Amino acid sequence: MPRPLDLSRWERWALVIVVAALVFLAVEGRDRKEREAYERFQQQAPLVAQALERYASDHEGRFPPDAMFCQRPLGLNDEYIIWNPAWKIDYEVHDNGHDGQYVCLEFGGPFKQRLYFGLCNVPEYRRKYGRGQDIPGQLNRIWLIREQAEIQ
Numbered sequence: 001m002p003r004p005l006d007l008s009r010w011e012r013w014a015l016v017i018v019v020a021a022l023v024f025l026a027v028e029g030r031d032r033k034e035r036e037a038y039e040r041f042q043q044q045a046p047l048v049a050q051a052l053e054r055y056a057s058d059h060e061g062r063f064p065p066d067a068m069f070c071q072r073p074l075g076l077n078d079e080y081i082i083w084n085p086a087w088k089i090d091y092e093v094h095d096n097g098h099d100g101q102y103v104c105l106e107f108g109g110p111f112k113q114r115l116y117f118g119l120c121n122v123p124e125y126r127r128k129y130g131r132g133q134d135i136p137g138q139l140n141r142i143w144l145i146r147e148q149a150e151i152q
Helices: 009-058 123-129
Strands: 089-095 101-107 141-151
Touching: 009 089, 009 101, 009 141, 123 141
Parallel strands: none
Antiparallel strands: 089 101, 101 141
């Protein structure tokens, strides 16, 4: 029965160094992709917010109803913004707990699949982290457009 190839001491060290370098590069690449995804959200969210504000000004101050699964809000056509579901931005409209409704965006995370946690539903998150800041213990980010909004 053949024995596995024995490696000399320096060959083992070289193998350990190569493996460590590959692991480092893989982790660094993942971190860079995550940072870039959050930066894209920080760039895109204000543009989406501006488009929604223009829509509201054209429709007697009323925003479109809630959109599902990162889809374009109903009525927000290419005249306002060319919507891309790959942004993983979910347009949220829900009760704000003060006899009104809020309008908010939730970024579905930096990973391939979209994650949804309903972070816009938490008033404290809307108040503290409504401009795309890192939310402690959460992967997603949010962007508050209006805390008190009229909806069509």
